Amino acid sequence: MKKAKIGFIGGGNMAGSLIKGLIADSYPADDIWVSDPDESKLKAYRDQLGVNATIDNDELVNEVSVVVLAVKPQILKPVSMGIKEAVKKSAPLVVSIAAGIRSKDIANWLGGDVAIVRCMPNTPALVGSGATGLYANEQVSAEQNDQAESIMRSVGLIVWLDDEQLLDAVTAVSGSGPAYYFLMMEAMEKVAVEMGISQESARLLVQQTAFGAAKLAMEASDSPETLRVKVTSPGGTTERAISSFEGDDFRKIVRSALVAAQNRSAELSDELGG
Numbered sequence: 001m002k003k004a005k006i007g008f009i010g011g012g013n014m015a016g017s018l019i020k021g022l023i024a025d026s027y028p029a030d031d032i033w034v035s036d037p038d039e040s041k042l043k044a045y046r047d048q049l050g051v052n053a054t055i056d057n058d059e060l061v062n063e064v065s066v067v068v069l070a071v072k073p074q075i076l077k078p079v080s081m082g083i084k085e086a087v088k089k090s091a092p093l094v095v096s097i098a099a100g101i102r103s104k105d106i107a108n109w110l111g112g113d114v115a116i117v118r119c120m121p122n123t124p125a126l127v128g129s130g131a132t133g134l135y136a137n138e139q140v141s142a143e144q145n146d147q148a149e150s151i152m153r154s155v156g157l158i159v160w161l162d163d164e165q166l167l168d169a170v171t172a173v174s175g176s177g178p179a180y181y182f183l184m185m186e187a188m189e190k191v192a193v194e195m196g197i198s199q200e201s202a203r204l205l206v207q208q209t210a211f212g213a214a215k216l217a218m219e220a221s222d223s224p225e226t227l228r229v230k231v232t233s234p235g236g237t238t239e240r241a242i243s244s245f246e247g248d249d250f251r252k253i254v255r256s257a258l259v260a261a262q263n264r265s266a267e268l269s270d271e272l273g274g
């Protein structure tokens with residue numbers, strides 16, 4: 001089957017990761033377009049990845065059947081309004097990875113009746129291990145669903161949502177989630193150094209422990225709770241640590257943080273949309 005031509009508006013970090021992911025997935029570079037105001041970035045895309053690159057967003061829209069909006073949320077409105085006429089003419093699938101902007105706002109800026117898939121990726125997409133929540137509006141066809149899915153799958157795992165509001169929860173869980181783990185790693189590393197382990201060894205031990213725990217949780221059939229109980233011998237060191245966490249109300253701390261992120265995501269949608 002002939003692959004759809006995909007165009008990325010905004011050639012920054014996320015677009016770069018997605019384009020590299022698609023090419024690693026055997027997507028023909030010739031079927032990929034990118035637009036950006038920075039000529040030096042465009043040259044690098046052409047020279048290093050062999051994709052088509054232009055400074056003109058309208059030219060890109062005219063060339064492709066899937067347009068990925070990969071600019072910062074703060075400029076999505078003018079960028080969308082700028083390509084409105086071209087989108088009206090070619091009726092592409094529009095995939096937005098901009099955090100917080102609701103599909104109805106994007107549709108309004110693009111002139112109304114547009115097929116839109118809104119995605120919430122996270123930073124591990126930069127190393128091919130992202131987690132992305134996707135929501136499709138009513139205009140998206142089954143074929144377009146597959147197209148959006150295969151783009152985001154090229155940089156990690158995907159989960160479909162049937163209610164757009166859930167993207168605020170996805171933002172709180174996986175969108176912002178990597179930073180929660182970094183905070184935990186930062187805190188563990190600091191204590192390890194205080195306990196006398198060298199900085200270099202502390203970092204390695206903490207990184208490998210985070211990686212190993214995640215790998216084990218993904219490969220084992222047990223739930224995280226069962227895995228935790230299995231490594232917690234009665235009267236042992238892990239039990240002492242877990243009971244210290246529980247005594248400090250760890251679960252409440254996690255709940256408050258995630259609810260705060262979810263609320264902020266909804267607030268940002270109100271601020272940036274409309």
Ligand SMILES: NC(=O)c1ccc[n+]([C@@H]2O[C@H](COP(=O)([O-])OP(=O)(O)OC[C@H]3O[C@@H](n4cnc5c(N)ncnc54)[C@H](OP(=O)(O)O)[C@@H]3O)[C@@H](O)[C@H]2O)c1
Pocket residue numbers: 009010011012013014015035036037038057069070071072073075079097098099120121122123124175
């Ligand atoms: N990075 C992440 O982990 C992450 C996670 C989830 C969602 N997202 C979403 O992904 C989107 C992109 O994020 P990013 O981190 O990749 O941002 P980024 O690196 O700043 O990329 C955005 C690119 O768009 C370019 N641009 C600016 N104005 C443009 C225009 N009028 N037409 C075309 N391109 C234009 C920018 O050029 P200049 O630099 O010259 O302005 C920049 O190269 C954001 O909406 C963000 O919310 C990112």
